[in-house]
Amino acid sequence: MPAITFDHVNFQYESQAEPTLHDINLTIHAGEKVLIAGPSGSGKSTLGNLINGSIPHSIKGHVTGTVRIGDQDTQDASLFDLSLLVGTVLQDPDSQFIGLTTAEDIAFGLENDRVARPEMHQRVEEWATRLGIAAQLHQSPQELSGGQKQRDAMAGVLIDDGDILLFDEPLAALDPASGRKSIALIDKLHQQLHNTVIIIEHQIEDVLTRPVDRVILMADGRIIGDLTPAELLRSNRLQQIGLREPLYVEALRYAGCDLNQVDHIEDITALDTQALAPTLQHWQDGAAATPPTVARTPLLDVTDLHFGYNRHTPIFDGLNLTINRGDMLALVGRNGVGKSTLSQIITGFLNPAAGHLTYHDGDQKVDLATLSVKERADKIGYIMQDPNQMISQVMIRDEVGLGLRLRGLDDDTITKRVDDTLKICGLYPFRNWPINALSFGQRKRVTIASILVLQPELLILDEPTAGQDWRHYTDMMTFLEQLNQQGITMMFITHDMHLMLEYANRTVVLGDQGVMLDARPSTVLANPEVSVPLL
């Protein structure tokens, strides 16, 4: 008997005019490991909600056709019964922690099942040990690292012994290194438990670092492909629907290798490198040399900066950095070295213990310490990682125009600048929508639009592409690149080495001792001492 069956399923959210899913037919067998991939808005998360019973039980809408888990129709079974069959690890573990400590969070399901306390303690201990978070049991889940948070969330559903495990965008909140560890852990558990694993994700490359049995491709609410990873990578279907291919596949394609002739294309470690080497070498020889560096004038000097959240552990102990006019600077480094902290000091959100920030306003030198957060914002735009913390209006147009209205511009100018910015950011079709109808990635673009409209000289972006699929990511970065060419200086914090390599013209690596390396992106990537811990 199949583990999951979709039979001619259509679904339309109550709040939307158009159906989100069209005629879904899908069978997933017990013990399979399946990746459901698709760009944002393709309906892949909706599919997940149909599997775990959130639709129709807690999210309202119109369903036709049948969804079965084992032999149970999800319409008839209760959400509680379904949750014992399908364990769901939601996106962004931060927002779903319930317990005050990791232990309570893991035990939450058991508490609701009225499991006696001694048994509960024993099972929590067992799963925490298995997932390597036993030492963290008495800490608050909020204090854990990104990877540990996800393990906490996983332990909380694994403890139910469900047959099906569903991961909704497990990589969204993780840096690449922890993301790959998570994927490895999911794979290990799959091999030990032989359960059915479904991963919903658009970052194909990272998921495919471990084998999956099948990839279900989705676009525009339909299943458009059901293939093995090798078939998928040999075809160009990922590009067609706007998802990123693994970098090595892209390289092979550019170098002119016939992908149909490449064995084990789904596993980079098993590629026959000797056979491929001549073609790749030939391609590399023909590639353009790196452009010469241009002399730049300084825009912002950070001098001898000292800062710490508490006295004993300083984040910056005499940091020096100069951002030059025209830079497209990628700020990289491990979690916790102070990348976001530095941005927040520059914008005035945090005050340094000592040190100077000097802004070159034309020929004048301005000490930023004399300016308020608002005054700094006229020169330096800062886009936070979480768009919800920036949005204050109900409608998109009002949100984007807010900064201009507060600066007292006339209506015609505001309308024109808002429209231009919306078009550039690809939000023009939604201009009269309420913001809460938008996805996370779209909200992020609204916040970028709302800062861009103020025409700052320096733009600081905290993880500009987090949570966005490749098409939106490319659109966004191409757009930022254009702005940079028009003269806006840009600094972005990122974990994404592709992003750094493709779009930055300078990379600053932050480490525990301040700036570890300040060089061209390719130089940084070629320095294994610096780049390996980041990847």
Added chain:
Amino acid sequence: MSFQLFGFDDQDTWLHHLSGATKLLAFLGLSIIAMISYDARFLAAITIMSLILFKQAHITWRQIRLVTKFILFFSILNLLAVYVFSPEYGVHLYGTRHLILGSTGYFTLTQEQLFYELNLTLKYIVTVPLALIFLMTTNPSEFASSLNKVGLSYKVSYSVALALRYIPDVQSEYHQISLAQQARGYELSRKANLWQRLQGAGKILIPLVFASLDRIDTVSRAMELRRFGRYRKRTWYMGRDFHASDWLTLLATVLIIILGIALFKVNDGRFWNPFR
């Protein structure tokens, strides 16, 4: 954030080891009897006891400074108001009149009034340390389980615990949003006037509400997906069984309450009258 709200502080004292239900019952029982009784001897005895307990709970002044000042301010305000509205209430209660100051006017000062207000003061001093002990030595999850144990529905108890837990989160979120809004152009620094600052602060509430609604939505989905509300009862990971110390504490509480009630008989009413 520098501003830390007082709350559970995990330590290793016998008070921390008591079950939350015991502490809740003892707190309620002692507070009620202290509210009813006007026997100064009795009140003084339990005041001393509650101060000793307070000392044993290892609570530092820094943790409770803010809330103590707050309570002190309102208690003094209350005592003054009682005097202003009815300076002769003590005389009316105790039936005698020992003048200290004034004679015929509205504002007289009598021993009876002072004694009455002393009783009120003792009542405050009894309950405040007890409440603080309860809040600061009880783990919020265990608090939820004790509310459930004393008969409150677990859905309500859990909401209370969750709300307590989210206070620090909401505070730091407010701070971030406020800064983001300033960067957009709301001048909230000292360079703006008060009206502008108030208006700007108001605007922060909208994203805060949206962010909180989002959070509630996600958490309630996560809770549902893990079967919260499936049965009429649930168990508690942090729940504590009653130990001998719990029974002893409850027994002591009951004895104190019985003593308080017995004093009603002795005093022939709720008031102990030293003037007669």
